[in-house]
Amino acid sequence: MRHQFAALVAASTAVLIFAxxxxxxxxxxxxxxxxxxxxxxxxxxxPLSKMVGGIRYEHSHRLIASTVGxxxxxxxxxLWRAEPRQWVRRLGYxxxxxxxxxxxxxxxxxxxxxxxxxxxxxxxxxxxVFSLTMTIAVVTSPxxxxxxxxxxxxxxxxxxxxIAIVTAATVYIQIIIGATMRHTGAGLAIPDFPLAxxxxxxxxxxxxxxxxFAHRIGALIATGCVLATTGHVFYHHRDRAxxxxxxxxxxxxxxxxxxxxxxxxxxxxxxxxxxLHVVTGGCVLATTVVLALRAHRARFARIANAGSQEQxxxxxxxxxSAGAIGAAGDHA
Amino acid sequence: xxxxxxxxxLAVLVTSAAVCGACGESTQPANAPAAATAPATNxxxxxxxxxxxxxxxxxxxxxxxxxxxxxxxxxxxxxxxxKTTRVYVVDAGGLQNVFVYVKDGLGNLKFPVPTTPVxxxxxxxxxxxRVFGIQVGQPFNIVNSDDTLHNIHALPMSNREFxxxxxxxxxxxxxxxxxxxxxVPFKCDVHRWMNAWVGVVAHPFYAVSGAGGNFELxxxxxxxxxxxxxxxxxxxxxQTVTLGAKETKPVAFNFKI
Numbered sequence: 001m002r003h004q005f006a007a008l009v010a011a012s013t014a015v016l017i018f019a020x021x022x023x024x025x026x027x028x029x030x031x032x033x034x035x036x037x038x039x040x041x042x043x044x045x046x047p048l049s050k051m052v053g054g055i056r057y058e059h060s061h062r063l064i065a066s067t068v069g070x071x072x073x074x075x076x077x078x079l080w081r082a083e084p085r086q087w088v089r090r091l092g093y094x095x096x097x098x099x100x101x102x103x104x105x106x107x108x109x110x111x112x113x114x115x116x117x118x119x120x121x122x123x124x125x126x127x128x129v130f131s132l133t134m135t136i137a138v139v140t141s142p143x144x145x146x147x148x149x150x151x152x153x154x155x156x157x158x159x160x161x162x163i164a165i166v167t168a169a170t171v172y173i174q175i176i177i178g179a180t181m182r183h184t185g186a187g188l189a190i191p192d193f194p195l196a197x198x199x200x201x202x203x204x205x206x207x208x209x210x211x212x213f214a215h216r217i218g219a220l221i222a223t224g225c226v227l228a229t230t231g232h233v234f235y236h237h238r239d240r241a242x243x244x245x246x247x248x249x250x251x252x253x254x255x256x257x258x259x260x261x262x263x264x265x266x267x268x269x270x271x272x273x274x275x276l277h278v279v280t281g282g283c284v285l286a287t288t289v290v291l292a293l294r295a296h297r298a299r300f301a302r303i304a305n306a307g308s309q310e311q312x313x314x315x316x317x318x319x320x321s322a323g324a325i326g327a328a329g330d331h332a
Numbered sequence: 333x334x335x336x337x338x339x340x341x342l343a344v345l346v347t348s349a350a351v352c353g354a355c356g357e358s359t360q361p362a363n364a365p366a367a368a369t370a371p372a373t374n375x376x377x378x379x380x381x382x383x384x385x386x387x388x389x390x391x392x393x394x395x396x397x398x399x400x401x402x403x404x405x406x407x408x409x410x411x412x413x414x415k416t417t418r419v420y421v422v423d424a425g426g427l428q429n430v431f432v433y434v435k436d437g438l439g440n441l442k443f444p445v446p447t448t449p450v451x452x453x454x455x456x457x458x459x460x461x462r463v464f465g466i467q468v469g470q471p472f473n474i475v476n477s478d479d480t481l482h483n484i485h486a487l488p489m490s491n492r493e494f495x496x497x498x499x500x501x502x503x504x505x506x507x508x509x510x511x512x513x514x515x516v517p518f519k520c521d522v523h524r525w526m527n528a529w530v531g532v533v534a535h536p537f538y539a540v541s542g543a544g545g546n547f548e549l550x551x552x553x554x555x556x557x558x559x560x561x562x563x564x565x566x567x568x569x570x571q572t573v574t575l576g577a578k579e580t581k582p583v584a585f586n587f588k589i
Binding site: 029032053 | 405
C-alpha cells in the first residue's frame with residue numbers, strides 16, 4: 001500500500017513538473033504577482049472565475065504544488081510511522097524538506113521577479129523531488145523487497161553500478177543546463193537544428209549561444225551514457241527483467257526527448273512541445289535513477305543485512321544464508 | 333545546535349522578508365521621488381524658444397496585423413478594443429507610436445518636474461497609450477478600467493522593476509521613475525498581447541508621433557540637438573538639428589521595413 005501511494009505521489013510530481021513547464025512556456029510566471037496569496041486571496045479561495053489568461057497556468061501550478069506537498073507530507077508521516085528501514089524513513093524526510101524548499105523557491109522567484117539563479121534552482125530541485133519520490137516508490141515496491149528475501153543472490157555488477165550512476169548524474173547536469181537555458185531565454189539562441197547557424201559549431205558566440213550549445217552537447221553526452229548503460233544491461237543482464245524494462249523505457253524516453261528538443265527549436269518553442277520536453281527530461285532522470293537503484297540492489301540488501309536485521313521485516317535471513325552479507329552498511 | 337538555530341532563524345527571516353515584499357497593494361510610490369533637486373521655473377527664455385516640427389514616415393509595406401487569440405479571457409473576447417496586433421500603426425504614410433525626444437544637447441539645464449500624473453490605463457484589454465513619455469520624478473498612475481484582472485509588469489534596465497496586480501476595476505497604482513531610460517517596456521503576464529513602452533527623460537522635450545506620423549517639440553532653447561526617434565520594432569534613428577532663437581525647423585524620420 002505504501003508503494004502504491006508513493007507511486008501516486010511520484011506520478012503527481014511528474015504532473016506538477018509538466019504544469020511548471022507550462023508556466024514558463026507560456027511566460028505566465030509573474031501573472032500572479034503576489035505569493036503565497038493570489039491577488040490578495042488565499043490560494044485556496046481564489047475564485048475559479050478569475051482564473052483567466054496566464055493566471056490559469058500559474059495558479060493551477062500553485063494548487064497542484066500544494067496538493068503534491070500535502071501528499072508528500074502524508075508519505076513522510078506514513079514512512080515515519082510504519083517504515084521499519086530507517087534510511088527509507090530518511091528518504092521521506094528528505095523528500096519533505098525538498099518539497100518545502102521547492103515551495104519557498106517558487107515563492108521567492110515570484111516575489112523577486114524571476115531572478116535566474118532562483119528560477120534555475122526551482123526548476124532543478126523539482127527534478128530532485130521527482131527522483132526522490134520515485135526512489136521511495138521503488139524501494140517500497142514488492143520487487144525490491146523480494147530482493148532481500150529471494151532464494152538467489154542478486155548479482156553485484158560494479159561496472160553497471162558505476163555507469164548507471166554516471167548516467168544519472170550526467171542527465172541531471174543536462175537538466176540543470178536545460179533549466180539555465182530556459183530561464184535565461186536562450187532556448188532559441190541557436191535558431192536552427194540540427195546545425196547551428198548552418199554550421200556544426202556556431203560561428204559566433206555569446207552567453208546565450210554558449211548555454212544553448214552546451215545543452216546540445218549535453219544531450220549528446222547524456223545519450224551516449226544512456227546507450228552505454230542500456231547496452232551493458234542488454235549484453236550482460238538480459239535475463240534480469242527489472243533492469244531490461246527500465247532500459248527499454250529509457251531508450252524510448254531519450255528518443256522522445258531528443259525529438260521534443262529538436263521540435264522545440266523548429267516550432268519556435270511551441271507551448272505544449274516545450275512543456276513536454278521539460279517533463280520528459282524529468283522522466284529520463286527518474287528512469288536512470290530507478291536503473292541505478294536496481295543496479296545497486298545487491299548492495300542495499302547487504303546494508304539491510306548489516307544494519308537492520310532486527311528491524312527490517314523484509315529481511316528474513318535467506319539472504320544471509322545465500323552468502324550475500326557484505327561488509328558495507330550504513331547502520332541506518 | 334546554535335548553528336541549527338541560527339540557520340533556522342535566518343531562513344525564517346529571509347522568508348518573512350520575502351513574503352512581506354509582496355504584502356499590500358498600496359498606492360504608494362514604489363520608488364523615492366527624484367525631483368527634489370528640480371528647479372521651480374523653466375530655465376528657457378520664452379522669447380527665444382524654438383520649435384521642431386517633424387514627421388515619421390514608413391517606407392515599405394508593413395506586415396498585415398495578425399489576429400490575436402483572446403480566448404483565454406472571456407472579458408477580453410467581449411470587450412477588447414481591437415483583436416489584431418498594433419505594431420505598425422500607419423496613417424497616410426506616417427508612422428504613429430514613435431517616441432521622439434531630445435537625446436543630447438541640453439547640457440546641464442534642469443527643468444521643473446510636472447505634478448500632473450501621466451496615466452497608463454488598462455482598457456479593453458489593451459494599454460492606453462501604447463507608447464508615451466514621462467519626466468523623471470513625474471507622478472505616474474497606472475489604472476485598471478477593465479472588469480478583469482491585470483498585472484502591470486515594468487521591465488526597466490536602470491529604474492526599478494516592479495510587478496503589481498490589479499484585480500478590481502478602478503484600481504490605481506502610483507509610482508515614479510527615478511532615472512532617465514528610453515524605453516521602459518511594460519507587459520501584462522495575464523494577457524500576453526498587452527505591451528506598452530514609456531520613454532523616461534529628464535526634460536519636457538519629447539513627443540509621440542500621432543496622426544500622419546507628425547510630432548512637435550516646443551520650447552527648446554537655441555542650440556544644436558541630437559533628436560532620436562524610437563519604434564518598438566524598427567529601432568532608433570537620430571538626427572542633428574541646430575535651432576536659432578524663435579526658429580521652427582522641420583525634421584523628418586524615415587523608417588524602412
